[in-house]
Amino acid sequence: MTANPFRFAACIVLLLPSLVVSLPKSAIAQNATTPVAQLPADPVGEAFVAKLLRQMTLEEKIGQMSQTPLNQASEIPPDVLAREGKVGSFLFVTDPVTINHLQHVAVEQSRLHIPLLFGFDVIHGFRTLYPVPIAMAASWDPRLAEKAQSMAAREASAAGIDWAFAPMVDIARDPRWGRIMEGAGEDPFLGSKMAAAQVRGFQGDTIGSPGHILACVKHFAGYGAALGGRDYEESNISDDQLWNVYFPPFHAALNAGAGSLMSAYMDLNDVPATGNRFLLHDVLRDDWHFQGFVVSDWESVMNLTTHGFASGPADAAARAVNAGVDMEMTSTTFRDTLAQSVKRGTVQQATIDQAVHDLLMMKWRLGLFRNPYADPAKAASQMVTPEQRNAAREAGTRVAVLLRNQDATLPLNSALKSIALIGPLADSKADIMGSWSLAGHPEDSVTVLEGMRKRFGAEKIHYTTGVEIEREQPSIFDAQFSSPKPKLTTEAEKAAEFHHALDLIRSSDVAVLVLGELQSMSGERASRQSLDLPGKQEQLLEAAVATGKPVVLVLVNARPLNITWASEHVPAILEAWYPGTEGGDAIAQVLAGDVNPGGKLPVTWPRSVGQVPIYYAHNLTQLANDPSSHYWDGPSTPLYPFGYGLSYTQFSMTNLQLASDAVHAGSTVNVSVEVRNTGARLGDDVVQLYTHQRAGSASRPVRELKGFRRISLKAGEKQTVTLTLDTHDLGFWSPATHHWAMEPGVFDLWVGDDSNAQNHATLTLLP
Ligand code: BGC
Helix, strand or coil: CCCCHHHHHHHHHHHCCCCCCCCCHHHHCCCCCCCCCCCCCCHHHHHHHHHHHHHCCHHHHHHHCEEEECCCCCCCCHHHHHHCCCCCEEECCCCHHHHHHHHHHHHHHCCCCCCCEEEECCCCECCCECCCHHHHHHCCCHHHHHHHHHHHHHHHHHCCCCEECCCECCCCCCCCCHHHHHCCCCCHHHHHHHHHHHHHHHHCCCCCCCCCCECEEEEECCHHHCHHHCCCCCECCCHHHHHHHHCHHHHHHHHCCCCEEEECCCEECCEEHHHCHHHHHHHHHHHCCCCCEEECCCCCCHHHCCCCCCCCHHHHHHHHHHHCCCEEECCCHHHHHHHHHHHHCCCCHHHHHHHHHHHHHHHHHCCCCCCCCCCHHHHHHHCCCHHHHHHHHHHHHHHCEEEEEHHHCCCCCCCCCCEEEECCCCCCCCHHHCCCCCCCCHHHCCCHHHHHHHHHCHHHEEEECCCCCCCCCCCCCCCCCCCCCCCCCCHHHHHHHHHHHHHHHHCCCEEEEEEECCHHHCCCCCCCCCCCCCCCHHHHHHHHHHCCCCEEEEEECCCCCCCHHHHHHCCEEEECCCCCCCHHHHHHHHHHCCCCCCCCCCCCECCCHHHCCCCCCCECCCCCCCHHHCCCCCCCCCCECCCCCECCCCEEEEEEEECCCEEECCCEEEEEEEEEECCCCCEEEEEEEEEEECCCCCCCECCEEEEEEEEEECCCCEEEEEEEEEHHHHCEEECCCCEEECCCEEEEEEEECCCCCCEEEEEEEEC
């Protein structure tokens, strides 16, 4: 008889204090501590892989567990690695001719003809860039994220890429951390929806679907909690926060069928994630029954030694494999030491066999044993097609978040005769794409200047940079992808340019300032101590406002920045993020009002860096009703709450109704609200449902997002929106009992269009 994975969990809940309800299977099956959906059984593949495994030498098995980058010199040439079965995967090759060549060597010249797996960072597009992930989260539209990743998969697979190192699902609550740009922001519920949607987009209906690629959910786990927002720094996360905040998006991605997972770089509670058996075995394999494979992050196996954890390469390799890493990215400790470790007995042969089984099964599921080749002749015609551009442009418009719009400054009136377009990011083809655009070609991009000229007429647009910005320390990615270098060298040249910008503003009807950060200022190794606009952008903004002309601030960036002064003095602020290849057209459409912005912040926006970390789902305190007491030198509230975003129209939400005000655990309850577009134009709003458990075995966050839906309403239109609250979403991993709990009692519910939602009701969860 096969073991029932639910039996153990069900027994546990029965032993818990009377406060805790015994959950029906349907409820247990969906929480973050239970097994994820299993991949379809494949007896033919299993038999094929079992036979192959019997033929393989130990060295060939270890070869499958090794991944080599092609963007740096390798000791052994790639052809030799492929021919001798010393490599299972390459990364950082995007040219279908090279990919095919290496694949031919592996399939035709290696002893067992095992195909290679080609992986790449397809983070927000391949050749066509879509808005960066934090921007996609701001759309609050998982279907949009699914579509974008499916379009990205189409281009990448045409080039011969089989495997995306995405989605990155790390919860990030610290805007100083550069990689906040790569995830869905601070919230586990929104993060889980975006994670699952991206997996579906990459993989299609099933692993191996034509035109799709394998997803790799990363970085397991807790990378976003890096101390001080410093990249790679240790994370210290309580079990409660791990299960309730950091794990759920991983669980959701695996539940959606993600076939691979990447271990993280940093120490999690003093144990490096890449050597962390609790993460990679106890949670991933024992609790979640994950059937895919685990790849380390770049050199993170060898770096178990730099953490002061492993004593040398052999110890690092053994500890990574014994923890649950199946493939080593870049460093070569597996290739160099694992065979000896098996002979010495520090690594079991069975552990190697299991890893290679999981890797080969994934190659089988991807169809690589049947057709491993790309079609270089066709590949070029698949890149940056009109269909890709349209999808990228639509995404660019849907992610924009309107933060302020005094006196209806936006949309820009078509009667305007002249628009001063100013800023270092207004005409940068590389920066509009955002970081992790390694296969992108800047010349494909549409800048804001180009988009504005096209939309408003070139004669109306008067452009200059005003100021230039530069990263103080170079980025590790500069050699592969970089922003244009500043052209102004002397102080006199800089001053003249600054004044030229102000002159243009004075002689125009309105000024649009495109400010923010270069793409290299966000992403990996791109953390900051300050959240101020880099360089002299703030001075330029303040001087622009001082001219008395109406000013629109367009932010091109991927983290909350210090715009506290602007939030009081600049009439209109639009967060455009890094919108991708079609960004300039998308921004122009939004500024013109062709598309009404409907994005909402996926992160809390602080007033100053001193408030960090600040997030909406914090616990109540000793002085719960007096949040103003947190600081004596400034407000405690954020500048903009999580979920916030305006529109060119207005909405009202009233008449909150619950289908029932008391329900049993495991059931669902419909929560409805009437939304009315009270303004004069079509627009989108996002209905958001938040809950709070009033009392229980542990303090629960003051509010937690548990449902949302983005809707479009015409001027004057009214719609009743019904969100279904799953009561298992009211459950949580209790630090008091160390198990999943669903506790009877009273819950507050709020519905509105940001995390300060005011429509209130209560729901009683019955035992
Ligand atoms: C990053 C990963 C990425 C890998 C390969 C690492 O430095 O942390 O997210 O997938 O490099 O580029």
